[in-house]
Amino acid sequence: MAYALRPTLLRRALAAPVSRSITTSTSPALRQLRLTTPILRQCPRATFQTSTARKILPPLPQVIEGTINDAAPVPEPEPLHGSYHWSFERGVSIALVPLTVIPFAAGSLSPLLDGGLIGLLILHSYMGFGACITDYFPTWRTPITRKLADWANFLAIFVVGWGFYEFETNDVGVTEAVRKIWKA
Numbered sequence: 001m002a003y004a005l006r007p008t009l010l011r012r013a014l015a016a017p018v019s020r021s022i023t024t025s026t027s028p029a030l031r032q033l034r035l036t037t038p039i040l041r042q043c044p045r046a047t048f049q050t051s052t053a054r055k056i057l058p059p060l061p062q063v064i065e066g067t068i069n070d071a072a073p074v075p076e077p078e079p080l081h082g083s084y085h086w087s088f089e090r091g092v093s094i095a096l097v098p099l100t101v102i103p104f105a106a107g108s109l110s111p112l113l114d115g116g117l118i119g120l121l122i123l124h125s126y127m128g129f130g131a132c133i134t135d136y137f138p139t140w141r142t143p144i145t146r147k148l149a150d151w152a153n154f155l156a157i158f159v160v161g162w163g164f165y166e167f168e169t170n171d172v173g174v175t176e177a178v179r180k181i182w183k184a
Helices: 008-016 028-036 035-042 084-108 109-137 143-170 172-183
Strands: none
Touching: 008 172, 084 109, 084 172, 109 143, 143 172
């Protein structure tokens, strides 16, 4: 029943020619609304929209290169992109599962296991943030922001890696610290 209250439907109903006379008690109200249609025309098209449209990145000029019959350009194949890259990311994600479970199920076995977990966590984070940067900051659209984001990702990996190294060598290690926090 709520759809009957939408102004667009009401506008359509009022704009339709009346072929028969209205005999219900609402006819004076409808006649009054028909006299005030300029008010209804001032309603926005998106009736339920509550915020204004903000153009963060305005659309670029539309340019067609070549003709309609030209073939679409095919990028050069690179071994680090596509299926190999996707397979490597999935392999890292799958390898993180046992490296996360084993230290807590069997106890912290060695610093090498902690190092493997830390290395894969850092690699997984680097690839994940890199994918987000690639998706949201395309080089053709925002070249400076993309370069800054790539360098920030690279710098963050080194800072996090150095912090993990210091924590592993000068403190109890990642898995032991998580175990102590879990039991606290």
